[in-house]
């Protein structure tokens with residue numbers, strides 16, 4: 001099964017682009033959403049996170065206190081490294097399990113904000129980068145998550161820049177709201193279908 005990694009900085013529009021691929025019946029694994037889910041459902045992970053960040057990082061109903069954890073890790077490089085080292089291996093395992101269930105698709109997409117930073121791109125056959133202008137990414141997230149520019153910048157600064165990601169990418173979609181998104185996506189979809197036929 002052909003595996004395509006899809007990434008881009010915070011607010012670049014990864015998830016938006018993936019929804020179009022889903023309309024073409026391409027299965028998409030959303031690593032960030034998966035991380036969110038298993039951080040309160042996977043007992044082993046919950047134990048590790050509680051041990052590292054204190055039991056009160058979870059609310060009494062078992063939900064993760066995301067704003068508290070975000071404030072801790074995005075202000076402390078070592079804590080962020082620790083959290084990543086706990087969560088990322090669990091997300092890799094979840095992807096492997098998910099992949100085993102995708103039998104009939106021509107190819108699959110793995111959507112991850114930290115595709116390159118986590119090394120996960122090495123496990124993909126090709127990698128697709130979504131780019132958008134800096135200020136547009138910031139304003140999208142401020143609007144989507146009702147957060148300040150400072151909060152967006154803290155997350156952005158923990159990610160590689162587009163200039164660093166570009167040499168590691170095989171394909172790029174420009175989501176600057178000037179170039180049309182759907183034709184770019186459809187061109188790539190057709191290309192991936194052809195690639196999947198050639199590797200069969």
Ligand SMILES: CC(C)(COP(=O)(O)OP(=O)(O)OC[C@H]1O[C@@H](n2cnc3c(N)ncnc32)[C@H](O)[C@@H]1O)[C@@H](O)C(=O)NCCC(=O)NCCS
Pocket residue numbers: 009010011031032035036039065066067069070073080083084087088091112113114155156158159
């Ligand atoms: C610290 C947490 C709880 C803060 O949650 P919050 O609701 O504020 O942010 P959310 O998860 O919605 O992420 C928003 C965006 O921030 C960026 N981001 C998330 N985690 C990270 C990270 N570890 N490093 C850099 N950027 C990140 C991504 O672009 C993401 O889409 C959360 O970000 C988290 O659990 N991060 C660790 C897991 C992870 O690395 N996820 C992403 C890849 S699997």
Ligand SMILES: Nc1ncnc2c1ncn2[C@@H]1O[C@H](COP(=O)(O)OP(=O)(O)OP(=O)(O)O)[C@@H](O)[C@H]1O
Pocket residue numbers: 008009010011012013014015016017032113140141144175176177181
């Ligand atoms: N081409 C576009 N036109 C209009 N709005 C857009 C476009 N692309 C993305 N957006 C909006 O910008 C916001 C961020 O997009 P999206 O959630 O897809 O980004 P992301 O890269 O997945 O972000 P994150 O790294 O935080 O997960 C969303 O509210 C989305 O609806």
